[in-house]
Amino acid sequence: MPPPYDPRPRRRWPLWAGLGLVLVLLLCSATVVLGVRALDRSPAAGPPSSGPASSPEPGDPLATTQAWLRQRIGALLDQQAGALLRGDEAGWLAVADQTAEPVVADLKRRFAALRAMQVTTWRPTVTSLPMRLEEDGRVEWRVPVTVEHCFVVPQCRTGPVDLSTRWIDADGRLAMVAIEPNQANGPRPWEVSELVVQVGARTVVATTPDLRSRLPELLGEAERAAAVADRFAAGGTPPDRYRIFYAGDPEWNRWYGGGRPEWTAGYVVPVGGDHYEVVLNAKDLHSSVLDDLLRHELTHAASLPGDGHTDGGQWWLVEGLADYAAAAGRPVSRYSSLDEVRRLVAQGSWSGRLADTEPRPTAEAWEVSARYGIGYLAVRHLVDRFGEERMLAFYRAVVVDGKSVEDASEEVLGASWTGLHDACVAYIRSAVG
Template sequence: MTDGPATDVADEPGPGEPAPGIRIDAPPPVAETPTSVPAPDPTPAPDVAAGPAPGPAGRVRRRWWGWAALATVLVLLACGVPAALLTGLADRDAGRSATGRPSAASDDPATLAARRVAERLTAQLDRQAVALLGGDRAGFLAVADRGARAELTRRFAALRALRVSVWHAEPQGLPTPVAGRPGQWRQLVAFRYCLVVPDCTPSPVLAATRWREGGDAPLLLAVEESRSARTGARPWEVSELVVAVGARTVVATTPALRGKLPGLLAEAEEAAKVADRYAVAGPPPDRYRVFYAGRAEWRRWYGGGRPKWTAGYAVSVGGGHHEVVLNADALSASGRGELLRHELTHAASLPDRGHPGRPTWWLVEGLAEYAGADGARVSRYDGLDEVRRLVTGGWDGRLAALAPADTAPADRVGGSYGVGYLAVRHLVDRYGEQQVLAFFRSVVHDRRPVEEASEQVLGERWSTLHDECVGYVRSVAG
């Protein structure tokens, strides 16, 4: 989570109707073209961060879970993206193979065959990208075998509902023959995408595709779920989606939860106004991406497997983007606004690679709790009872050891979040938000030791400030 301002929590969602200027989208109309064979839908994997579920008193908490660096392959894909990708298509140099290298006359027959297949696959992927961006469903399906059409139709609809604005597919290396299946090939593909905004830095996704040779061009048989990062499949890879788009946010869920969209979007738009103030290393996100998960989706999206106390989390998906997931089963209407402020602040304040590790958990989550509180008085913070139980129950007073285990009981989790909030609140009260955000940037983005950042940014030894923060926590816990 990321740090934000303290103000009153707007608990109740908006009414059942969309707020002015907000639309709810099913897939937009598509242009039908008379083409025969279906096309593929590619998708690689994201990176994860999570938040806790309701405490004993019914208070929903959030947790930044597992902020890890993006998988190396995604980092490499995200670096140096050519400007042509921002249009959704990349030009191919004449006389070059699909891998971007001139074909070598000395290649053996198997390599030459693979190069020929790669060039034809690349043409099919380019054709599919044009169809997706143009809303041409028939053209999107035309590159695929008949048996792949149902799955690809669902993916096409989900991406169109999400307002995909950039889509580029780039084969990685040469295709390899599928053992025991003559004429079939497996090709790793890097997909890069933007939502709504056409000039964003695309998020990379890596997925394996399977093809069979046939006629004038190879036909797509399947696109595997992305498994290149620990966070697993993205929602549009595996689920049917309905989507609401606002000025600052995109909110998606499944058809079964469609009725929640108007209220969720209204709350997300309000939360974005708070989160925007905590973009510490550049402009705020172009759009905050929020996915509202039912029970099955919570277990599947981004790999599932969150701690039981998690109610929401933010995932780094590359290109400077984070995607937020909320657990429908763990949320009451009164807790959504606070949770959204918390998680969207993570999306605004955290770098792609996440935070430096568990010793800085208190700062990352404390800032997000501070944003979630949205200016409320400390006495109104819901987690004070859990803070008291933690402080009087043997806590050693070390902020660097505050992060709860995945198996921690709910009151221990709530107490940890509360201590982080109070520590950040004390720093804000003493130095002001802007100086604390500069401290956050130094520690979380620039990876400076907290001792160094404290002296350089706050002008005080960290040992002294740490003791002050802990003393403040103990005084509030009383």
């Protein structure tokens, strides 16, 4: 995916065993007297200044006030970051307007969620000059902020989140009055929801308090799924932790913008720093399919390149690998969607080309299952013919390195893709014949 965030679904789950289809922030409170000097660390700010920005005087140009505000708000955010990392809620809230109850409540919830997620790095940067806003005689400043952050692991490769904050300036005393909704890449769960969290050796699982009873099972299954997904890591290095969010109906429709097709049971989102976050749909997600779904989604998180992948022509390979991992070594005869694949092939609704496999968002559930099944069977044929290691090398050449299937087939598998493609299609038809 070329953009840093792509909320498109990465997984459905079929109607199994009669089941229904299953499947950030900052800033604070209390007006603060600004006595701290800090150099602007924003990459968009140009060369570092040699000292603090000049205090604006009457008649000064707008740019003088903007530079002064930018530097001082950056210093306040640095103070706030330190408070978050040491667990000091009062210090975290100290930059907000105490009379602005919505932002105080917002910040309290964010503080609790970030601490529950075991935040280990929180590095804010004011990314451009504040913008002056005036309405009914009240002047506010919109201040864009990017925060590099980590969870659980102290030295992880940080991922960015972009925030838009609003501040007031009363005679040199600054206070945050609002954090605006994150439209571009969110909202992330910890931005908008109260969270309960459990952390394992390889995974972090989080949900809302009303679903806390599912956490022990989620963590256990996630840890087992991580051991499988680690085998398929892009570049051979697994994620430091897999991050998994379990969403009830309101959260499913809100986290990362919602709006997934009805058949989606889970998806992954690239969030920067080579990290993905996994969101599972709690609706009808029975324990009997949770393990397979987690193996599928965590394999995406491990195997996709850091900025995602949007080439629909390779959808079969991306989803086929994830379903291969989900199958956990079961024989092809026990693959759950063989009947759906048989129906699709018999109807002639599939062109017979692997590049034409991705389902439409409006596709019926059975057809979605069938198209995932085509991807699984094609990947399974590659494993049976070349072994798992060479199949994975082929996958990485195409999906991670961006090579064409033709070039990757010749270089990695030593076979013409035209013939190999036809062999995969013949295997699929034979498996459901």
